[in-house]
Every structure is written in structure tokens, then in C-alpha cells.
Amino acid sequence: MASQSPLYIGFDLSTQQLKGLVVNSDLKVVYIAKFDFDADSKGFSIKKGVLTNEAEHEVFAPVALWLQALDTVLASLREQGLDFSRVKGISGAGQQHGSVYWSHEAESLLQNLNSEKSLEDQLESAFSHPYSPNWQDSSTQKECDEFDEVLGGPEELALASGSKAHHRFTGPQILRFTRKHPEVYERTARISLVSSFLASLFLGHVAPFDISDVCGMNLWNIKQGAYDDRLLQLCSGKFGIDDLKKKLGSVPEDGGLHLGSVHPYYIKRYGFSADCTVIPATGDNPATILALPLLPSDAMVSLGTSTTFLMSTPSYKPDPATHFFNHPTTPGLYMFMLCYKNGGLAREYVRDAINDAIQETPDNPWAHFDKIALETPALGQSLATDPMRMGLFFPRPEIVPNIHSGQWRFIYDPKTATLSESTEGWNNPHDEARAIIESQMLSLRLRSKGLTQSPGNGLPAQPRRVYLVGGGSKNKAIAKIAGEILGGVEGVYKLDIGDNACALGAAYKAVWGLERKAGETFEDLVGKRWNEDEFIEKIADGYQPGLFEKYGMAVEGFQKMEDKIVRQVHAEKH
Numbered sequence: 368m369a370s371q372s373p374l375y376i377g378f379d380l381s382t383q384q385l386k387g388l389v390v391n392s393d394l395k396v397v398y399i400a401k402f403d404f405d406a407d408s409k410g411f412s413i414k415k416g417v418l419t420n421e422a423e424h425e426v427f428a429p430v431a432l433w434l435q436a437l438d439t440v441l442a443s444l445r446e447q448g449l450d451f452s453r454v455k456g457i458s459g460a461g462q463q464h465g466s467v468y469w470s471h472e473a474e475s476l477l478q479n480l481n482s483e484k485s486l487e488d489q490l491e492s493a494f495s496h497p498y499s500p501n502w503q504d505s506s507t508q509k510e511c512d513e514f515d516e517v518l519g520g521p522e523e524l525a526l527a528s529g530s531k532a533h534h535r536f537t538g539p540q541i542l543r544f545t546r547k548h549p550e551v552y553e554r555t556a557r558i559s560l561v562s563s564f565l566a567s568l569f570l571g572h573v574a575p576f577d578i579s580d581v582c583g584m585n586l587w588n589i590k591q592g593a594y595d596d597r598l599l600q601l602c603s604g605k606f607g608i609d610d611l612k613k614k615l616g617s618v619p620e621d622g623g624l625h626l627g628s629v630h631p632y633y634i635k636r637y638g639f640s641a642d643c644t645v646i647p648a649t650g651d652n653p654a655t656i657l658a659l660p661l662l663p664s665d666a667m668v669s670l671g672t673s674t675t676f677l678m679s680t681p682s683y684k685p686d687p688a689t690h691f692f693n694h695p696t697t698p699g700l701y702m703f704m705l706c707y708k709n710g711g712l713a714r715e716y717v718r719d720a721i722n723d724a725i726q727e728t729p730d731n732p733w734a735h736f737d738k739i740a741l742e743t744p745a746l747g748q749s750l751a752t753d754p755m756r757m758g759l760f761f762p763r764p765e766i767v768p769n770i771h772s773g774q775w776r777f778i779y780d781p782k783t784a785t786l787s788e789s790t791e792g793w794n795n796p797h798d799e800a801r802a803i804i805e806s807q808m809l810s811l812r813l814r815s816k817g818l819t820q821s822p823g824n825g826l827p828a829q830p831r832r833v834y835l836v837g838g839g840s841k842n843k844a845i846a847k848i849a850g851e852i853l854g855g856v857e858g859v860y861k862l863d864i865g866d867n868a869c870a871l872g873a874a875y876k877a878v879w880g881l882e883r884k885a886g887e888t889f890e891d892l893v894g895k896r897w898n899e900d901e902f903i904e905k906i907a908d909g910y911q912p913g914l915f916e917k918y919g920m921a922v923e924g925f926q927k928m929e930d931k932i933v934r935q936v937h938a939e940k941h
């Protein structure tokens with residue numbers, strides 16, 4: 368009976384909101400609910416979902432905020448008419464690297480959840496620490512230096528764990544925690560990632576880490592498929608490795624594992640069925656690559672708070688400049704990622720400066736930004752003989768490259784390969800609309816060129832398709848410029864569900880976990896049910912001969928510019 372056909376929920380607990388998205392077995396979206404942390408929460412003095420301690424470069428989020436969000440999203444789905452008894456599987460996606468510190472009371476509080484009370488009202492003492500360090504945190508330089516050294520250098524750490532040490536990665540964050548809050552660390556029974564925290568709430572006990580998201584900790588040895596004891600030893604500080612192993616718990620290999628049934632709290636409060644199964648929640652970026660049957664020749668660009676560039680690949684080629692993770696569902700595949708802290712918020716700064724200069728914020732606050740970005744010639748060159756204008760726009764300290772916040776503007780002459788720092792010819796803030804998009808896309812092209820191949824017919828190496836997801840994927844001006852720079856022989860696409868790709872990927876993971884036949888891969892199952900005409904839309908051209916090659920020359924200037932800025936910044940420090 369159609370009314371009894373199964374449904375699956377995917378949650379996306381990202382930086383600025385929690386989303387819940389419900390799909391049926393045909394992968395069609397039937398309900399969506401959203402809780403925007405800044406706009407919808409009560410009692411938290413957060414901005415863009417987080418709190419900051421500038422003095423120590425700390426960025427963190429109150430865990431109770433997420434509890435409030437979860438009950439509200441479930442209530443909203445119920446109000447929309449969702450019959451929770453049809454929901455057969457739940458999975459989720461969490462902003463990556465964030466850690467949640469559970470107290471010794473947590474297991475008992477989770478097991479005994481009372482459906483008469485909200486999660487927020489009854490889980491306060493389940494946490495030894497009320498905050499979760501956020502991926503935008505950059506307080507751990509000292510700890511990163513130690514992680515980079517412990518195996519012999521950043522290359523060795525990248526080879527073992529998929530990434531060199533990064534401020535936001537959970538291992539360096541935990542090490543700093545043992546030093547800054549030693550007594551709280553001692554009172555901590557378990558540590559979750561945001562993804563496993565989400566699964567824990569549904570299970571009613573602390574869930575294991577997910578096989579992909581665990582790679583965002585600098586603790587997991589990807590080729591060995593196990594924690595690396597040398598990294599755990601360092602991370603545990605003065606408290607010892609055995610204690611840390613207990614806090615972290617085991618990591619099941621199967622991304623579709625049945626972790627258990629949903630806790631009675633959800634059955635009584637929302638009407639879930641007792642046979643609804645919880646599937647491991649993964650990171651928001653790994654979940655994003657599950658939103659469609661992604662081919663190794665495709666690229667995804669997630670334009671969320673962070674900008675991330677994602678590919679699914681069978682080759683493991685770790686490098687200190689990039690990230691490799693286990694694929695969330697398919698052993699033998701990896702996820703390649705680049706992650707920029709200065710993504711959506713940096714573009715918003717330029718947008719707001721333009722609206723301020725024009726003294727008008729239209730109903731669509733991006734309208735002026737988009738129009739100006741499209742009217743500005745590529746690289747600011749009115750004539751082919753003009754120098755190229757390019758810059759870096761980092762209102763926050765950046766990950767790629769690892770430098771402090773700042774703005775730098777350059778002009779580059781590709782004929783002579785000369786570069787000079789100059790604001791000459793720049794009309795700010797207007798010229799920055801195109802320049803910031805170009806800057807972000809040139810950086811992606813520079814760093815992903817080793818993974819792209821020629822599509823044949825003598826064409827230059829580039830992706831087959833570029834898929835845009837995340838909040839910024841609504842923006843056609845960004846899509847057009849992305850296609851000009853990144854190429855994509857078949858073009859630039861967005862998912863029909865727009866900025867909900869990550870929750871969608873989580874929901875598809877639940878479908879696969881529950882409906883797969885023995886040995887059926889995620890790609891097989893989703894590939895068979897995928898309805899290309901309905902689920903994606905081409906929004907811009909990709910490869911454009913001439914323009915692609917022009918941007919190829921700009922990439923060379925961009926690399927020189929970045930090297931110069933990094934050298935300058937390092938010289939200032941010493």
C-alpha cells in the first residue's frame with residue numbers, strides 16, 4: 368500500500384542550521400524541515416551558529432543548541448503531516464571535526480530519556496563540557512606542530528591519516544583540551560564527533576564513529592584501517608592511550624551498519640515505529656557526495672559556510688595540501704577534499720560592502736553582487752593586453768593556505784609572468800564581486816589539477832561535470848564563473864533540492880543501509896533509482912575554449928601570488 372511505503376530521514380547538523388529531510392524508496396524528497404540556529408534558537412548568544420573567543424582564536428558551538436534544534440525539527444516534520452511510523456531508517460550528516468564531550472552520566476541519561484521532556488531539558492548533565500569546538504577554530508597551532516612532527520613530518524602524517532595536521536582536526540583539538548581543561552577531560556567518559564553525537568541521540572546510547580568521518584581526526588590510519596597508536600599516544604597527552612581508546616570507542620567498517628532501533632523517546636513523543644533503524648551518521652562533506660551517483664570524473668563544489676571541493680576516487684594520493692577520507696559507503700573508494708574557511712561568509716562581506724556602497728539592499732541581497740560580478744570582465748581585463756587582477760579575500764584565518772586573516776590585491780601580467788601587489792585599477796568593493804569568486808575557483812583548479820583527466824578529443828584535463836551544492840548553489844552568477852574556471856565538458860549542474868544535498872545524501876545512506884541486497888553497493892542502488900531529469904538541473908556551461916585556457920594562465924599567476932603572500936606572512940611572524 369502506497370501510504371505504508373517506507374520513508375527515510377537524513378539530518379544535516381551543519382554550522383548554521385539543522386535540517387531534516389525525508390525521502391521515499393524512489394529517492395524522492397517528501398518533507399523538509401529546517402532550524403536556523405541564529406534565527407530560530409532561544410537562549411543562545413550565537414552568531415552564524417557559533418561563539419568565538421578571539422583572544423585564543425577559539426570558535427565553538429553550544430551543544431544544547433543542537434538539542435533544541437533536533438526536537439524543533441522533529442516537531443516541524445510532525446506539523447507538516449509526516450507519519451513517523453513509516454520511517455524505517457535514520458541517518459545523518461554532521462559538520463566535520465567538531466567534538467562532543469560526554470560525562471559519566473551520559474549513558475544512563477540517554478537510555479532513560481523521558482518523552483514528556485525535551486532533549487534540552489534532560490541532557491544538560493550528559494556533557495562534561497557544554498561546548499563543541501567548531502571546524503572554524505584555529506587555536507591549536509602548537510598541537511598541530513606536534514602532530515606534524517610525530518611521524519616525521521606533514522607528508523608522513525598525510526600518508527598515514529589522509530591529511531597533515533589541521534587546526535580543526537579532532538586529534539589536535541583533543542590534545543589541546545587535555546591541556547586547557549584537564550579536570551574536564553578526566554570527567555569525560557566518551558568523545559563523539561558531531562555525526563556520531565547525532566546518531567547517539569537517536570540510539571539512546573553513545574554511537575561509534577563513522578568510517579569516513581573518523582578520517583577528520585588525524586588519528587585514523589587509513590591504509591591500516593585502524594587507529595594509529597603513535598597518534599593516539601600524542602593525542603592522549605598526560606592521560607594515556609588506553610583511557611583515550613575507551614573515550615573514542617571502536618569504528619565499524621560498514622557505513623550501512625544497523626546500529627540499533629530508535630530509542631522509545633522518539634516512539635512515544637513523535638510516533639516513530641519500534642523497527643526504525645539507526646544507520647551511522649557521517650560527516651557533512653562525505654554525506655554530500657552521497658547525494659548523487661558521483662563518478663570519479665565528476666567534481667562537486669559545496670558552497671556552504673565553508674567552500675569544499677569533493678571528488679570520489681579509487682586512488683589514494685595523500686598530500687599535505689589536500690585531504691583524503693575513506694568513502695562513507697564504498698570500501699576501496701576515497702573522498703578527496705579541499706576545504707576553505709573563507710567561503711560563504713567571505714562572499715557575504717563583499718556582497719554587504721557592495722550593498723552599502725550602493726545604499727540599497729534589494730529583496731534578494733545577492734542581486735547587486737551577481738549583476739556586478741557578471742558585468743566585470745574575466746580577471747578585470749577590459750582588453751586582452753591589460754594585466755590580470757587577482758587577490759585573496761580572507762576575513763577569517765584560512766586553511767588553504769594556512770595564513771592569518773587579511774586581504775591582498777595583485778596585478779599579474781601573464782606575458783612576462785610579472786606579479787605586483789597593487790590596488791591600481793581596482794574599483795572596490797565592486798571589482799571584488801567577480802574577484803572573490805575567481806579567487807576561490809582558481810584555488811580549486813590549482814589544487815585539483817592532479818586528479819582531473821582529459822575527457823578525450825584533445826580537450827584539456829578537467830572534470831566531466833561540476834555539481835554545485837550548498838547555500839551558494841542557488842547563485843547562477845557563481846555557477847557561470849565556476850564553469851568558466853573549472854571547466855566541465857558536460858557543464859555545471861545543481862541538484863534540484865538546491866542547498867539540501869548533504870541532508871539528502873544522509874537520507875540516501877539510510878535507504879541504502881535498509882534496502883540494499885547482499886553485496887549491493889551504494890552506487891549500484893542509487894544509480895538504479897536515480898532520475899537524472901528530475902533530480903538535477905544544468906545551470907551553466909562548463910568548458911569554454913579560450914576562456915578556460917586564459918584562466919589556466921591565471922592559475923600560474925595565482926600560484927605565484929599565493930606563494931608570495933605566504934612568504935610575506937611567514938616573514939612577519941619571525
Ligand SMILES: Nc1ncnc2c1ncn2[C@@H]1O[C@H](COP(=O)(O)OP(=O)(O)O)[C@@H](O)[C@H]1O
Pocket residue numbers: 381382383384670671672673711712714715733836837838839840841842866
Ligand atoms: N543566493 C545566494 N548566493 C550566494 N550565496 C548564498 C545564496 N544563498 C545562500 N548563500 C550562502 O549559503 C551559505 C549557507 O549555506 P549552507 O549550505 O546552507 O550552510 P551550512 O554551512 O550551514 O551547511 C550562507 O553563508 C550564504 O552565504
Ligand SMILES: O=C(CO)[C@@H](O)[C@H](O)COP(=O)(O)O
Pocket residue numbers: 381382383461462463464502535583650651652671672673674675706
Ligand atoms: O571543516 C570542514 C571540512 O573539513 C567543513 O566543511 C565543515 O564540515 C563544516 O561544513 P559546512 O557547515 O560549511 O557545511
